[in-house]
Amino acid sequence: MAWTDICAFEDLVENSGICALVDGQQVAVFLLELQGEPQIYAVGNYDPIGGANVLSRGIVGSLGEQIVVASPLYKQHFDLTTGRCVEQPEVQIPVYEVKLEQGRVWLNAVNQAQAASAA
Numbered sequence: 124m125a126w127t128d129i130c131a132f133e134d135l136v137e138n139s140g141i142c143a144l145v146d147g148q149q150v151a152v153f154l155l156e157l158q159g160e161p162q163i164y165a166v167g168n169y170d171p172i173g174g175a176n177v178l179s180r181g182i183v184g185s186l187g188e189q190i191v192v193a194s195p196l197y198k199q200h201f202d203l204t205t206g207r208c209v210e211q212p213e214v215q216i217p218v219y220e221v222k223l224e225q226g227r228v229w230l231n232a233v234n235q236a237q238a239a240s241a242a
């Protein structure tokens with residue numbers, strides 16, 4: 124486990140995303156307010172369908188039970204907890220664990236989507 128301090132909680136933008144560079148990888152970090160509780164999600168910033176680093180600029184929302192980001196390019200939706208594309212489930216982006224500690228946002232740079240499928 125490699126936890127990295129990526130930013131202050133105040134650097135996050137509610138209901139929107141920011142981009143962080145962690146171990147040379149671009150990560151999209153989203154802050155959502157769900158039932159009054161702040162929730163932070165982190166996924167790869169790279170949209171493998173659009174072929175560009177744009178997901179931090181995507182629109183976040185829910186699709187049924189799923190919390191998703193819509194790519195600003197072709198509007199595919201990626202599930203923020205599994206990394207799976209809703210429209211093309213064979214496509215999956217990395218997902219990362221995040222935690223909040225004393226006002227700082229920490230990210231575990233191990234791709235949880237890969238860890239899950241390897242288990």
Ligand code: FES
Nearest residue numbers: 177180181195196
């Ligand atoms: S997010 Fe960069 S072109 Fe849309």
